Amino acid sequence: MVSLKDISVRCGVSVATVSKALNGHKDVSAATREKLLKAAKEMGYFPNSQARALKTNRTHNLGVMFLDEAGSGLTHEFFAKLLNSFKTKAEMLGYDITFISKGMGKNKMSTYEHCKYRNVDGVIIACTNFTSQDVYEVVNGDIPIVTIDHIFDCRTAIMSDNEKGMQKLVDYVVSKGHTQIAYIQGNKSSVADKRLAGFCKACISRGINVNSEWLLCGDYHNPDKTYELTKMLMSQKDRPTCLFMPDDYSAIGGYNALKDMGLSIPEDVSVVGYDGIAYSQLISPKLTTYSQDTAKIGEIAAEQLISLIENPQTTFTEVITVDGELLEGSSVRQLN
Amino acid sequence: MVSLKDISVRCGVSVATVSKALNGHKDVSAATREKLLKAAKEMGYFPNSQARALKTNRTHNLGVMFLDEAGSGLTHEFFAKLLNSFKTKAEMLGYDITFISKGMGKNKMSTYEHCKYRNVDGVIIACTNFTSQDVYEVVNGDIPIVTIDHIFDCRTAIMSDNEKGMQKLVDYVVSKGHTQIAYIQGNKSSVADKRLAGFCKACISRGINVNSEWLLCGDYHNPDKTYELTKMLMSQKDRPTCLFMPDDYSAIGGYNALKDMGLSIPEDVSVVGYDGIAYSQLISPKLTTYSQDTAKIGEIAAEQLISLIENPQTTFTEVITVDGELLEGSSVRQLN
DNA sequence: ATAAATGGCGAAAACGATTTATATCAAGTG
DNA sequence: CACTTGATATAAATCGTTTTCGCCATTTAT
Numbered sequence: 190m191v192s193l194k195d196i197s198v199r200c201g202v203s204v205a206t207v208s209k210a211l212n213g214h215k216d217v218s219a220a221t222r223e224k225l226l227k228a229a230k231e232m233g234y235f236p237n238s239q240a241r242a243l244k245t246n247r248t249h250n251l252g253v254m255f256l257d258e259a260g261s262g263l264t265h266e267f268f269a270k271l272l273n274s275f276k277t278k279a280e281m282l283g284y285d286i287t288f289i290s291k292g293m294g295k296n297k298m299s300t301y302e303h304c305k306y307r308n309v310d311g312v313i314i315a316c317t318n319f320t321s322q323d324v325y326e327v328v329n330g331d332i333p334i335v336t337i338d339h340i341f342d343c344r345t346a347i348m349s350d351n352e353k354g355m356q357k358l359v360d361y362v363v364s365k366g367h368t369q370i371a372y373i374q375g376n377k378s379s380v381a382d383k384r385l386a387g388f389c390k391a392c393i394s395r396g397i398n399v400n401s402e403w404l405l406c407g408d409y410h411n412p413d414k415t416y417e418l419t420k421m422l423m424s425q426k427d428r429p430t431c432l433f434m435p436d437d438y439s440a441i442g443g444y445n446a447l448k449d450m451g452l453s454i455p456e457d458v459s460v461v462g463y464d465g466i467a468y469s470q471l472i473s474p475k476l477t478t479y480s481q482d483t484a485k486i487g488e489i490a491a492e493q494l495i496s497l498i499e500n501p502q503t504t505f506t507e508v509i510t511v512d513g514e515l516l517e518g519s520s521v522r523q524l525n
Numbered sequence: 526m527v528s529l530k531d532i533s534v535r536c537g538v539s540v541a542t543v544s545k546a547l548n549g550h551k552d553v554s555a556a557t558r559e560k561l562l563k564a565a566k567e568m569g570y571f572p573n574s575q576a577r578a579l580k581t582n583r584t585h586n587l588g589v590m591f592l593d594e595a596g597s598g599l600t601h602e603f604f605a606k607l608l609n610s611f612k613t614k615a616e617m618l619g620y621d622i623t624f625i626s627k628g629m630g631k632n633k634m635s636t637y638e639h640c641k642y643r644n645v646d647g648v649i650i651a652c653t654n655f656t657s658q659d660v661y662e663v664v665n666g667d668i669p670i671v672t673i674d675h676i677f678d679c680r681t682a683i684m685s686d687n688e689k690g691m692q693k694l695v696d697y698v699v700s701k702g703h704t705q706i707a708y709i710q711g712n713k714s715s716v717a718d719k720r721l722a723g724f725c726k727a728c729i730s731r732g733i734n735v736n737s738e739w740l741l742c743g744d745y746h747n748p749d750k751t752y753e754l755t756k757m758l759m760s761q762k763d764r765p766t767c768l769f770m771p772d773d774y775s776a777i778g779g780y781n782a783l784k785d786m787g788l789s790i791p792e793d794v795s796v797v798g799y800d801g802i803a804y805s806q807l808i809s810p811k812l813t814t815y816s817q818d819t820a821k822i823g824e825i826a827a828e829q830l831i832s833l834i835e836n837p838q839t840t841f842t843e844v845i846t847v848d849g850e851l852l853e854g855s856s857v858r859q860l861n
Numbered sequence: 862a863t864a865a866a867t868g869g870c871g872a873a874a875a876c877g878a879t880t881t882a883t884a885t886c887a888a889g890t891g
Numbered sequence: 892c893a894c895t896t897g898a899t900a901t902a903a904a905t906c907g908t909t910t911t912c913g914c915c916a917t918t919t920a921t
Contacts, residue, residue, distance in 0.1 A: 190641065192907055203871045208909060218869060235634065235642045239578040240907035243876045248575065250623075263605040264803070273599045276624060283630035285623050285643060287586075288612060294619035298571065305526065306571045307621060412807055441807045448809055467600070468804060471748055471777045473784055528877055539901045544879060552899060576877035579906045 191232045200228050211236075242308060251279055251494060252289035252309035254300060254327065256316035265410055266438070266466040267483055271315060271337065274487030282495050284310070291323055301326040311494045313337065317378055317409070333497040335490050339379050340508055345497060347490045348510045351380055354479040355387030357515050358461050361477070362431050363395050366524030367459060371403035371429035373418050373443075375436060381409075384463070388433065400429075407435050412442030419446035423458065430459060430524065437462035437469040437478055444472065455522035465516050475518030486511045527568045536564050547572075578644060587615055587830060588625035588645035590636060590663065592652035601746055602774070602802040603819055607651060607673065610823030618831050620646070627659055637662040647830045649673065653714055653745070669833040671826050675715050676844055681833060683826045684846045687716055690815040691723030693851050694797050697813070698767050699731050702860030703795060707739035707765035709754050709779075711772060717745075720799070724769065736765075743771050748778030755782035759794065766795060766860065773798035773805040773814055780808065791858035801852050811854030822847045 193211075197204045202221060210217045210225040211234075217225075228234075242248040253272065255262050262268055276286050287307055291300045300323040304312060312327055315337035328334060328341050340346040362370065372388055375381045385404075392399050403422065408414045415434060419442065422429065434440035440462040447454055454460050454474055462469055465480025489509055529547075533540045538557060546553045546561040547570075553561075564570075578584040589608065591598050598604055612622050623643055627636045636659040640648060648663055651673035664670060664677050676682040698706065708724055711717045721740075728735050739758065744750045751770060755778065758765065770776035776798040783790055790796050790810055798805055801816025825845055 190907090193909095194907075204908080205871055205873090205910080206869085208907095209870090212909085214910095216869060221869080233638075235638055237579070237644070237907050238642055239575040239584065239644060240876090241909080242575040243573070243579055243878090243907080244909045246876080263599065263609045264602055266600055269599040269605055280624075280626060280629050285629070287621050287623050288616075290616060293616050293621070302569075302571055306574055308573070308575060441804070445807065445809055468777070471781065472808070473781055526877090529879095530877075540878080541880080541902075542900060545900090548879080550880095554899060557899080573877050576906090577879080579877080579908090580879045582906080 190237065191234045192237065193234075196225060196228050196232060196234060199232070200224055246308070247498075248308045248310055249284050250307065250309050251284050251286045251491075252304050252307065252312040252332075253286050254289045254312055254314045254316065254324075256318050256321065256323075262316075266468075267464060267481065268315060270483040271487040271490075274484040275313060275491045276487075278488045278491035279495065282491065284491075284495060289327075299323065299326060301330050304330070304332055310498045311335070313490050313494055314339075315490075317376060319379070333494060333501075335494040335497065337486060337490060345493050345507045346509070347486050347493065348508055349380075349481045349486060350510050350512050351383035352387035352390070354463070354481070354513050354515075355384045356391040358433070358463070358477075358479050359388060359391035359395070361515060361517070362459065362461060362521055363391075363397065365459070365521050367431040367521075368397050369400075369403075369428070369430045370397065370433065371400070371405070371422050371431070372433040373405045373407040373415060373422075373435050373439075375407060375409035375439075377406075403429055407439065409435050410438050411435070412439050412445070415439035415442035416446045417442075419443040420450065423447065423450055423452065428458070431521065432458060432460050434460060434462045437464040437466045437476060440469070440476055440478075441472065455520050459521040461521060465513065470516065470518065474520045476516075477518040477521045478516050479513055480516045481513040482511050526573065527570045528573065529570075532561060532564050532568060532570060535568070536560055582644070583834075584644045584646055585620050586643065586645050587620050587622045587827075588640050588643065588648040588668075589622050590625045590648055590650045590652065590660075592654050592657065592659075598652075602804075603800060603817065604651060606819040607823040607826075610820040611649060611827045612823075614824045614827035615831065618827065620827075620831060625663075635659065635662060637666050640666070640668055646834045647671070649826050649830055650675075651826075653712060655715070669830060669837075671830040671833070673822060673826060681829050681843045682845070683822050683829065684844055685716075685817045685822060686846050686848050687719035688723035688726070690799070690817070690849050690851075691720045692727040694769070694799070694813075694815050695724060695727035695731070697851060697853070698795065698797060698857055699727075699733065701795070701857050703767040703857075704733050705736075705739075705764070705766045706733065706769065707736075707741070707758050707767070708769040709741045709743040709751060709758075709771050709775075711743065711745035711775075713742075739765055743775065745771050746774050747771070748775050748781070751775035751778035752782045753778075755779040756786065759783065759786055759788065764794070767857065768794060768796050770796060770798045773800040773802045773812060776805070776812055776814075777808065791856050795857040797857060801849065806852065806854065810856045812852075813854040813857045814852050815849055816852045817849040818847050 193204045193207045197207045206217055207225050210222045279286055289300055289303050293303050311333040313335050319339040335345045337347050338349055405418050407418050434443050452458055462476045462478035465478050469476040469478050529540045529543045533543045542553055543561050546558045615622055625636055625639050629639050647669040649671050655675040671681045673683050674685055725735055741754050743754050770779050788794055798812045798814035801814050805812040805814050
């Protein structure tokens with residue numbers, strides 16, 4: 190690797206001057222600056238990020254933390270897309286990303302220790318279990334963080350509009366004449382809470398009675414569980430006309446359950462999902478769902494995190510909500 | 526952060542001794558070693574990875590390179606699972622991973638420059654376009670690399686058993702009585718070549734005539750294109766009884782095309798995919814496909830890459846093939 | 862004309878680790 | 892007893908940057 194010293198030798202100046210020229214300090218003449226920039230380019234110079242980090246205590250590296258319990262993390266389209274836009278934006282701003290996890294290496298460091306070891310400048314936390322010890326340590330550490338879909342005191346959070354999204358979905362199916370609505374919820378989490386709140390509010394404001402027997406606890410991203418619950422719901426004598434699934438992926442389980450019961454969508458029963466993943470628009474009938482703007486969420490998360498890093502004086506408490514949009518498929522039928 | 530010096534001061538020894546004790550060198554007495562290890566633990570010491578990297582020229586960081594053309598990279602289940610197992614294995618061995626791409630930061634570095642800038646110890650390359658300039662530079666640089674599903678001279682490659690997998694699929698459908706087989710290929714690539722080879726070999730050895738009009742060029746991971754091609758294939762007067770799709774994801778397009786044409790699977794036509802992604806076993810009818818062992822591929826890739834890094838003397842030319850397995854769904858019917 | 866301010870540059874000290882060469886002291890050897 | 896050996900420990904150089912401080916030569920102000 191070509192270093193500052195190499196340039197300094199070739200140009201007959203000191204390394205200090207080269208460093209300053211390349212970093213745009215003002216106490217170097219235009220002439221020498223030109224000369225040095227040119228030499229740097231010709232010699233193919235790139236700063237050694239480790240040396241720079243050692244001196245400045247800034248790595249230009251962002252930690253990505255997500256709980257990988259079932260190993261489904263990356264295969265979850267929501268995370269994959271989020272990560273993708275986060276990464277793209279971060280790179281544009283000169284930051285790389287590194288996965289942060291626990292149990293790294295032979296000394297089995299904790300997640301927070303991992304952050305410290307790699308000296309990440311900031312961390313984005315996007316996962317389902319925000320109550321874990323791991324998350325707690327990082328959130329209460331001294332590294333700037335941004336969370337996705339969960340709010341901590343005095344920390345920046347980027348939120349999908351879960352409550353409003355759910356309301357829009359309810360409004361939509363109600364406008365189609367449905368009043369007998371069942372809802373299979375996802376795992377206990379703030380996201381699930383928000384969606385439930387939206388669901389209930391919308392129902393109540395539309396004068397719809399929320400039947401507690403039709404409010405089931407399921408899992409996110411779990412077609413099998415959803416299959417079971419759908420069957421259970423639809424084998425009762427009193428049946429809903431519309432089913433809300435935990436999310437689009439789980440909805441596939443619901444689709445299969447209905448098919449296995451000989452029920453067709455939307456003729457016999459209507460179905461809505463949540464997320465707007467690609468598959469939801471490929472299956473048949475197309476799923477009516479609420480598409481979260483993952484690209485925007487990731488992008489804003491990157492911007493916010495980097496702003497937090499580069500302008501520490503900024504008042505940090507902020508909740509930014511990103512709107513999604515309803516995707517009208519053909520899984521909900523017009524009643525009567 | 527607590528540094529070696531902090532420990533040395535507290536224990537009344539030199540930093541050199543602390544360093545040696547912690548790194549397991551032999552020229553330090555058992556007594557002082559104990560004392561120092563204990564102190565390090567108590568003080569919550571973790572080495573500063575930047576400082577260490579600066580001195581040793583080893584970052585314990587692996588670069589992950591994949592072409593993100595359509596932005597579908599991470600959302601592609603094959604890559605997501607591969608990356609996941611790669612990352613898990615790498616972390617167990619003390620390595621972190623960093624995405625390597627082009628256009629980083631304000632000086633728009635090339636992919637190879639990015640590697641140099643971050644000083645990654647090795648790079649895993651998994652992408653569709655191995656002919657790009659970016660890949661070329663990295664492959665011909667001085668950084669250890671491992672490629673997935675593509676072979677470069679004198680480089681380690683981990684290959685999925687594309688040829689054998691295809692043969693097994695052909696054998697399977699032939700055993701079900703099919704002889705009229707159409708094949709929609711994926712993008713031009715070594716993977717596509719291998720699969721085509723497997724397809725042709727198996728057909729020929731079974732005495733099946735490969736109808737060139739039924740050998741179409743499609744795209745991987747592209748349901749829309751596959752939808753079109755499927756419709757085209759099935760609107761000819763002479764129809765195949767079995768369709769080979771580029772991959773499972775694309776197969777959804779095929780399913781939809783057939784459904785839209787009023788054809789049912791497998792009664793009117795049989796379908797097989799490739800990959801074994803989760804969805805393939807969730808759709809109905811379950812897709813018969815060949816499941817690539819992504820977990821194993823990723824794991825082996827990590828092991829190989831790290832071995833290349835840590836034992837540079839190892840003879841490096843190696844092609845490791847990882848077997849998959851046929852997943853029997855219900856999308857292929859028994860003929861006659 | 863003298864003093865003060867300015868502009869351009871370099872010397873040197875960090876940052877936190879690893880490593881080489883060296884020093885110290887004990888014990889073992891002839 | 893003088894000498895080598897071996898075991899421990901240390902000092903100091905080094906990796907490639909950044910940054911503070913000071914130096915010198917000009918320019919500007921007094």
